[in-house]
Amino acid sequence: MHAVSKFFITTPIYYVNDVPHLGHAYTMVSADSFARWHRLISDDVFFLTGTDEHGLKIAQAAAENGMSPKEWTDQLSPRFQDAWQKLNISYDDFIRTTEPRHYETVQSFLKSVYDNGFIYKDIYRGLYCVSCEAYYQEAELDKGNCPIHNRPVTLMEEENYFFRLSAFTERLLEWYDRLPEAVRPSSKRNEALGFIRQGLQDISITRTSINWGVPVPWDSQHVFYVWYDALINYLTAIDYGRDQAKFQRWWPSVHHVIGKDIIRFHCVWWPAMCMAAGIDPPANIFVHGWLLVGGEKMAKSAGNKVDPLELADDFGLDAVRYYLLRDTNFGSDGDFTYEALTSRYNSDLANNLGNLLQRVSTVVVSKLEGKAPKPVAESPLAAFATEVMERVKVSWNQFAPQDALEALWSLIHEANAILEVVAPWKLAPGPEIENVLGDALECLRLVCIGLYPVMPGASSEVWRRIGLDGSPEDVDVMSALRWGQYQSSMIIEKGAPLFPRRK
RNA sequence: GGCGGCGUAGCUCAGAUGGUUAGAGCGCACGGCUCAUAAUCGUGAGGUCGUCGGUUCGAUCCCGACCGCCGCUACCA
Numbered sequence: 171m172h173a174v175s176k177f178f179i180t181t182p183i184y185y186v187n188d189v190p191h192l193g194h195a196y197t198m199v200s201a202d203s204f205a206r207w208h209r210l211i212s213d214d215v216f217f218l219t220g221t222d223e224h225g226l227k228i229a230q231a232a233a234e235n236g237m238s239p240k241e242w243t244d245q246l247s248p249r250f251q252d253a254w255q256k257l258n259i260s261y262d263d264f265i266r267t268t269e270p271r272h273y274e275t276v277q278s279f280l281k282s283v284y285d286n287g288f289i290y291k292d293i294y295r296g297l298y299c300v301s302c303e304a305y306y307q308e309a310e311l312d313k314g315n316c317p318i319h320n321r322p323v324t325l326m327e328e329e330n331y332f333f334r335l336s337a338f339t340e341r342l343l344e345w346y347d348r349l350p351e352a353v354r355p356s357s358k359r360n361e362a363l364g365f366i367r368q369g370l371q372d373i374s375i376t377r378t379s380i381n382w383g384v385p386v387p388w389d390s391q392h393v394f395y396v397w398y399d400a401l402i403n404y405l406t407a408i409d410y411g412r413d414q415a416k417f418q419r420w421w422p423s424v425h426h427v428i429g430k431d432i433i434r435f436h437c438v439w440w441p442a443m444c445m446a447a448g449i450d451p452p453a454n455i456f457v458h459g460w461l462l463v464g465g466e467k468m469a470k471s472a473g474n475k476v477d478p479l480e481l482a483d484d485f486g487l488d489a490v491r492y493y494l495l496r497d498t499n500f501g502s503d504g505d506f507t508y509e510a511l512t513s514r515y516n517s518d519l520a521n522n523l524g525n526l527l528q529r530v531s532t533v534v535v536s537k538l539e540g541k542a543p544k545p546v547a548e549s550p551l552a553a554f555a556t557e558v559m560e561r562v563k564v565s566w567n568q569f570a571p572q573d574a575l576e577a578l579w580s581l582i583h584e585a586n587a588i589l590e591v592v593a594p595w596k597l598a599p600g601p602e603i604e605n606v607l608g609d610a611l612e613c614l615r616l617v618c619i620g621l622y623p624v625m626p627g628a629s630s631e632v633w634r635r636i637g638l639d640g641s642p643e644d645v646d647v648m649s650a651l652r653w654g655q656y657q658s659s660m661i662i663e664k665g666a667p668l669f670p671r672r673k
Numbered sequence: 674g675g676c677g678g679c680g681u682a683g684c685u686c687a688g689a690u691g692g693u694u695a696g697a698g699c700g701c702a703c704g705g706c707u708c709a710u711a712a713u714c715g716u717g718a719g720g721u722c723g724u725c726g727g728u729u730c731g732a733u734c735c736c737g738a739c740c741g742c743c744g745c746u747a748c749c750a
């Protein structure tokens with residue numbers, strides 16, 4: 171029997187001023203597929219996402235729109251929830267950093283850090299550009315001027331509380347050394363390590379210049395700087411400081427899925443903060459690359475942000491989900507192009523998977539009156555399929571969806587190939603036809619299971635068309651992946667092509 | 674400047690703790706089939722594995738230099 175394990179998976183919480191774009195969708199679909207896989211293998215899964223709603227920019231945007239920050243974010247946060255619903259993201263909890271539970275957790279967590287002696291008050295001095303409303307390092311300046319506005323910066327001083335990050339350089343290095351798998355892939359781990367090896371400086375974690383944030387419990391003049399409150403969302407959702415049993419159930423065996431732009435926050439600050447608060451650092455941080463668009467970074471200024479919902483309307487949601495996970499190497503940068511999506515859609519979904527289903531159902535209907543035959547126990551495909559499903563399992567467990575999908579498509583290919591050899595459409599009804607079609611249907615059943623995390627809608631539809639009850643998500647993978655479980659006498663439905671060819 | 678990474682078929686990328694003919698998918702060419710969404714199946718072309726040296730019986734894989742590209746190098750979420 172498979173022992174039930176805990177699988178707590180998180181995405182970053184998104185800055186609510188953004189519009190959900192394909193980059194966010196990439197993270198969400200990835201995390202969703204992992205969550206779905208782990209539910210399939212009967213793990214106890216908790217999948218968390220949310221929105222980040224504090225900080226100066228939010229306060230400014232709210233003011234510009236004549237609203238209070240809270241009213242402003244109340245209006246914006248649902249855009250993310252709607253988008254994720256449309257992308258079929260199966261999150262279990264959606265956290266907003268403006269919720270009372272979050273204030274409570276942030277205050278109790280940082281109070282622990284404070285009580286443990288890792289927070290102190292000092293003066294922050296920095297070179298500030300009034301136009302940017304941002305601090306600059308001296309090296310960033312252009313002849314002493316702000317590089318953007320080309321105006322002199324002013325030396326500003328602000329009283330801040332500082333987090334004693336410098337105290338954790340050695341402990342972090344030791345942590346990285348002891349748990350080489352904690353931050354993956356290794357290229358991203360190196361990046362974080364390189365940063366730590368420079369030696370860490372203390373960082374200011376509170377502001378007095380704004381009040382849109384979580385108040386510092388021991389000093390009402392200050393609010394926490396938005397990043398410090400944001401990271402703590404992962405603990406809010408599991409009731410840190412409120413429900414010890416729930417907290418211990420999920421922590422520290424967490425999987426943070428993040429983009430490479432926030433490595434420092436998650437792979438340096440966050441583990442250190444956990445140490446400072448006296449809890450274990452997160453067990454796993456998986457860093458993925460960026461999804462580029464035609465080789466360019468997605469950016470507002472470039473005007474190349476892609477709307478995932480428009481794509482889903484155009485290609486179908488599952489096709490977009492498939493493309494995102496198949497055409498990128500999780501951990502490296504990926505590149506989105508309309509052409510590549512179309513190519514994947516046509517060759518993998520229409521020509522292979524969709525067409526296999528279509529040709530099999532046509533022959534079952536015409537030769538066997540629509541009644542499905544059963545697979546052959548000692549089929550030549552059995553060993554191959556078993557090997558494929560083992561690869562699928564390993565790939566999913568190693569967060570390598572592209573490998574799982576590649577393996578599944580090799581099985582689709584084999585099923586197509588054996589149909590060519592036996593050519594059941596040429597034969598008179600009899601065992602030979604039944605055997606080859608039973609095998610092909612069994613392949614489809616297995617593909618549905620392995621594919622379910624990526625394409626929950628489409629694989630459920632294939633599942634239904636080949637006469638199976640329920641959906642692939644109901645199975646227990648540990649037994650369902652064995653060859654030969656497709657039942658005979660199912661009624662096969664010949665429907666419209668699942669993925670009509672494009673262009 | 675420092676640290677890290679990358680450079681393999683037209684394209685996107687795998688890969689080997691060094692060992693006979695370097696792999697996949699897409700694209701392309703030829704052939705088969707006609708159940709299927711002009712889908713599918715088979716065969717094939719083609720790459721001195723960035724350059725130059727070194728170690729070795731033997732390197733694309735190890736070492737060095739060089740060329741080219743990229744990331745990080747602190748509180749702008």
